[in-house]
Amino acid sequence: GQQLNQSPQSMFIQEGEDVSMNCTSSSIFNTWLWYKQDPGEGPVLLIALYKAGELTSNGRLTAQFGITRKDSFLNISASIPSDVGIYFCARETSGSRLTFGEGTQLTVNP
Amino acid sequence: SQTIHQWPATLVQPVGSPLSLECTVEGTSNPNLYWYRQAAGRGLQLLFYSVGIGQISSEVPQNLSASRPQDRQFILSSKKLLLSDSGFYLCAWSTGQGIDGYTFGSGTRLTVV
Numbered sequence: 340g341q342q343l344n345q346s347p348q349s350m351f352i353q354e355g356e357d358v359s360m361n362c363t364s365s366s367i368f369n370t371w372l373w374y375k376q377d378p379g380e381g382p383v384l385l386i387a388l389y390k391a392g393e394l395t396s397n398g399r400l401t402a403q404f405g406i407t408r409k410d411s412f413l414n415i416s417a418s419i420p421s422d423v424g425i426y427f428c429a430r431e432t433s434g435s436r437l438t439f440g441e442g443t444q445l446t447v448n449p
Numbered sequence: 450s451q452t453i454h455q456w457p458a459t460l461v462q463p464v465g466s467p468l469s470l471e472c473t474v475e476g477t478s479n480p481n482l483y484w485y486r487q488a489a490g491r492g493l494q495l496l497f498y499s500v501g502i503g504q505i506s507s508e509v510p511q512n513l514s515a516s517r518p519q520d521r522q523f524i525l526s527s528k529k530l531l532l533s534d535s536g537f538y539l540c541a542w543s544t545g546q547g548i549d550g551y552t553f554g555s556g557t558r559l560t561v562v
Contacts, residue, residue, distance in 0.1 A: 381539050381553030382493070427492065435481050435543040435551060436508075441492040 345428050345440030352418055353448050360443040361412040362428030371404050371411040372429040372437070382427060386413070418447050451476035455540045455554030462561055468513075468527040470557050472540030475521065480542040482523040484515055487537040487556075499523060500545065535561045 345362045352358060362371070370389055374382035386397050388404035388411060395402055401414045415422055428440040455472045462468060474480050481500050485493040495508045497515035505515050512531050516524045523540060540554040 379556070379558070381541070381556050383553070384551065425491075435545050436483070436495055436498055437493075437551065438495070439493045 343428055343430060343438060343440035345443060347443060348441065349444040349446070351446045351448065354418060354420060356418050358415040358418055358422070358445060359412060360426060360445075361410060362440050363410040364430070365409065367408040368430045369408070370431040371402070372431065373400075373402050373411070373413045374427045374429060374439075376425045376427065376442075378424065385426075415445075418445075420447050420449055423447050451542075451552065453540060453542055453552055453554045455557060457557060458555065459558045460560070462530050462559065464532055464561055465529045468525070468530050468534070468559070470525040470538055470540075470559075472523045472525075472554055473521055474542045477521070477542070477544070479520060481545040482517060483541040483543075484513075484523065484525050485539045485541060485553075487539060489536075493539065497525070530561045532561050535559055 343362050343364050350358060372387050373385045375385050376382040385400055386395050386402040388395055388402055391404055391408045392406050393404040399416045402411060404411055411428060423446055425442040425444050427442045429437045431437055452475045483498045484496045486496050487493045497505055497507055499505050499517045502517055502520055512534055513525060513527050536559060538557045538559055541551060543551040
C-alpha cells in the first residue's frame with residue numbers, strides 16, 4: 340500500500356526535448372514530492388505538492404498532484420545537459436519520514 | 450543557515466570489520482535525523498530515524514545500528530560488516546514541521562570487500 344511505482348525507469352533524450360515522468364500508488368497521499376539526485380550527491384527537493392489538483396512550476400519543471408491523490412507527474416521542458424540525474428518521487432509519512440519511488444534515470448544527449 | 454555534514458565521502462572496508470559513519474547538523478536545534486541507504490543508484494530506503502537524543506527508531510531489520518549521542522549528531526554503526534551492506538548511505542535532517550526543511554547530506558559510498 341505504501342509502495343510508489345515510478346516510470347519510466349530510464350530515459351534517453353536529446354537536448355531541447357521535453358520530458359515527462361510519473362508516479363502512482365494504490366494509496367491516497369497528502370503530499371507528493373519530487374527530488375533530483377546528481378551523481379554522487381544527496382537528493383535535492385525540486386517541487387512539493389500539498390493539494391489534489393495542484394500544479395506547481397519551478398523554472399522549466401512542472402509537477403501536478405493528481406485529482407485522485409494517487410498519482411503525480413513531473414515535466415521538464417526544453418531539457419539541457421545539466422538535467423541529467425535520477426529523479427525521485429516521494430511521499431511523506433509521520434515524523435517527516437519519506438518513502439521514495441525507484442527513480443527515473445535521465446540522460447540528455449547534447 | 451543550516452548545514453549538514455557527512456563523512457567520510459567514500460569508504461572501503463573488509464567483510465567482518467566494524468563501521469562508523471557520522472553525520473552532524475549545524476544551525477538548528479532538535480532536528481529530526483534520518484539514515485537512508487541507496488543501492489545501485491536506485492530508490493532510497495529509510496534505515497533509522499531519530500526525533501531526539503537517544504531516541505532511535507529502526508525501519509528495517511538489518512546488520513546496522515544507529516545512535517544519537519548529541520542533539521545534532523547521528524551515527525550509523527556496525528560491529529561486523531557484510532557484503533550486502535555495500536551502498537550509498539545518506540544522512541538527512543528535518544524540522545519535523547513540514548517537508549521544506551528536509552535536507553540530505555552528500556552521502557558516503559561504502560564498499561565492503
